[in-house]
Amino acid sequence: MNMSQQRGRAARTTERSPSRRAELIATGRKLFADTSYDALSMDDIARHAGVAKGLIYYYFKNKRGYYLAIIEDAVAGLTELAGSTRDLAPYARVRHTVDGYLRYAQHHQAAYRAIVTGGVGFDAEVLAIRDAVRDRMLTTIALGAWGRADLPPLARTALVGWLCSVEGVTLDWIREQLLPRETVGELLVRGLGDTLRLIEEYEPDCPAPPGPQSG
Structure with a gap:
């Protein structure tokens, strides 16, 4: 040659x-x-x-590097589907984010479980990847609701609580498969609406976006 x-x-x-x-x-x-x-x-x-x-x-x-690459690839797919759409009204952005999140979990169940539960034996690196996903989701929600990425401590704490409930609900939903995705999404969006209104009571600079009826 x-x-x-x-x-x-x-x-x-x-x-x-x-x-x-x-x-x-x-x-x-x-x-x-x-x-x-x-x-x-x-x-x-x-x-x-x-x-x-x-x-x-x-x-x-090695095998660990291979597994982490798979998780990172899964994370990229999840955050891409759950990302906000800038040309939508705030409520529609939030709905789009939640629906994208659920779509990913529905079609990539093993990857979603690994991301949320920490992978192999609560692997520290996988947990770090999960935390990065949470931060990305929090930023997406903040931009969709308030047009800002910085979160006051109370707002962040409240949204983390909501997001943890999202993870629990989503894990149960993909395991039981008893409800349509649209119904689960509506439950989560309404729960987020309650959380955003509660945040507004304590943080007036973070007003809850109007719902579909008033938007």
Whole structure:
């Protein structure tokens, strides 16, 4: 193989790298959805992915790195779907955020459980990722409700309480599957409305946005 061919092969490998990494993450999400972390070996993962084990080490260093990459990818999908839409009125932004959050949990249940419950044995790094998701959600709600990202301590505490209830309700909903997503979303949005009105009582600079009837 001459130098020109080697350069061409190297260029093609570089071009394939992001897509190959994404393919491995997609495979891992399916595997960890059905099998526990401890039950999967790197040999198992490589066999299911149809690649040499060394390729997984190349991209992720070890199984833990692979698992964390899967969680981080899941987080990116969750925050993207739950993000606010700037051209909507405040109430519609909030509704859009909650619906996006529930859609993600509904269609990526294993990843959602890992994010919310802390992953493998309450893994500190996964918990840090979860906290980052919470912060992103709090910012999204604050921007949607008040057009500002900074939160007074009382407002933050109240919204964290609401968000923890969202996580509990969502986990129960995807496990039991007894209610349509729209109904669960409406319950959560109304609960958020109550929380925002309570915040307004203590923080007049954070008025609750009008509901659909008055907006």
